[in-house]
Amino acid sequence: MSRSRSFNRFHRYLARQKRRGLRTALPRFREELDVIGVPVNHSRNILRRLWGREIQLELQESDA
16 A cells, blocks of 8 residues: 555544544534434335335226
């Protein structure tokens, strides 16, 4: 790895460490970390889309 690339990677690492330290020190940002760590549940949106498709198919079948 060249010197400039390792230099940049090291400074990105330091910046990441500083951000983590600030987030733990400031209570406002701690709440955002809790939200970020929660897995997203898309099942409700998927079920809604499927329900809409079923209604469309039923309407198309009744027209035919």
